[in-house]
Amino acid sequence: MLARRSLLLAAPALATIPIGDRALAQSWPSRPISIVVPFPPGGSNDLLARPLAAKLQQALGGHPVVVENRGGAGGTVGAAQVARSAPDGHTLMWGHVGTLAVNPFIYPNIPYDVLRDFAPVALVATLPGVLAIHPSVPARTTAEFIALAKARPGTLEYGSAGNGSASHITMASFCDAAGIDLIHVPYRGNGPMLTDLLAGRLKVAFAGAPVVLPAVRDRLLVALGMSASRPSASIPGINPVAEALPGYEMVQWHGLVAPAATPPAIIARINEAVNGQLGDPELQQRLVMEGADAAPRTPDAFRQLIASELERFRGLITRAGIRAD
Structure with missing residues (x-):
């Protein structure tokens, strides 16, 4: 940490x-x-x-x-x-x-x-990264999302900017810490990943604030939490994932x-x-x-x-x- x-x-x-x-x-x-x-x-x-x-x-x-x-x-x-x-x-x-x-x-x-x-x-x-979901996902907190993923193992798809990218590593660490099984869909960059997340073809991503926060402000995505263990000046108003998953941090x-x-x-x-x-x-x-x-x-x-x-x-x-x- x-x-x-x-x-x-x-x-x-x-x-x-x-x-x-x-x-x-x-x-x-x-x-x-x-x-x-x-x-x-x-x-x-x-x-x-x-x-x-x-x-x-x-x-x-x-x-x-x-x-x-x-x-x-x-x-x-x-x-x-x-x-x-x-x-x-x-x-x-x-x-x-x-x-x-x-x-x-x-x-x-x-x-x-x-x-x-x-x-x-x-x-x-x-x-810090932002845990963002499509509004169609029936969860509005990190804890609710973890519970949903545990109830539906191996069915929810998350996107990343590519294999080994920061968004891939951050979500992999989140899944590892939460004990959940999500399907990884790698893209070639954040742009195409964000396009599919906005369209609902993906359900969730853990991406940088500049990537997802504009869509969150426009209510096109829902921010569940962020990956720093304490509040961040760069992501005001979004609670740490650690509140639902004690000890979690990945920046x-x-x-x-x-x-x-x-x-x-x-x-x-x-x-x-x-x-x-x-x-x-x-x-x-x-x-x-x-x-x-x-x-x-x-x-x-x-x-x-x-x-x-x-x-x-x-x-x-x-x-x-x-x-x-």
Whole structure:
């Protein structure tokens, strides 16, 4: 479970770095900083990374911070390139829960080891999913839906943006925790999935707020709950699924990682700059517009999150038999 300790863990990290290493950090950056988003332009990763990059550039006195999209194989192509980059703090990756904690278990022969090849730098944001149903489904709460699914095992269909996608993983974790059996219907992206959900050809989906909330506001879909364990600024007025399913939480998370041998002093300086910008109201509002909540952490706390999520998804993906397309 992703603990909510943002303010406590966002304290400046440079205080723990030896004086000699701090001098190394002061000479950084010496050329433009590249944030590699290992997905095509226009997706949620890209839309979250770009405003953060702009704010980071401001924090660094106008030093260029550019976003580069290097998509392919669910993020593994770009991730492998970053893992092989010079560990000097000038190449970072926009790390996503899928790239760092899910892909190692759904792609065969993945070309990187997450804990060995990357140094966590800064957690940036978390994105809860929304459990949404077609209005024809006779349930109006999460508890009612779970009861319905248990009474009709293997008959209700849920959609996702594809095998191994965030919407697939989130619903699989919900079914696993609730002890229910739903039929998975994978699509190629959120668009066609949403079309069939609105038409009633699908009955339920666990999708990001920007995907389903407009239809919820227009009363075309019904939101039963959301996947964070506590109320979220990005999804106001929707209760946590955990109220009906104690202990349940499954949020997407996004952050920055660097090649493994990047000096700790440079990592600490980037972390401090990012965490400082996450308190900016303008950036927080941009994140909320994308269904995300700011989530500053220290590098060590981010590393602990990645390690715990790797163990969590190892078990879930094995039990659910999830494989990438």
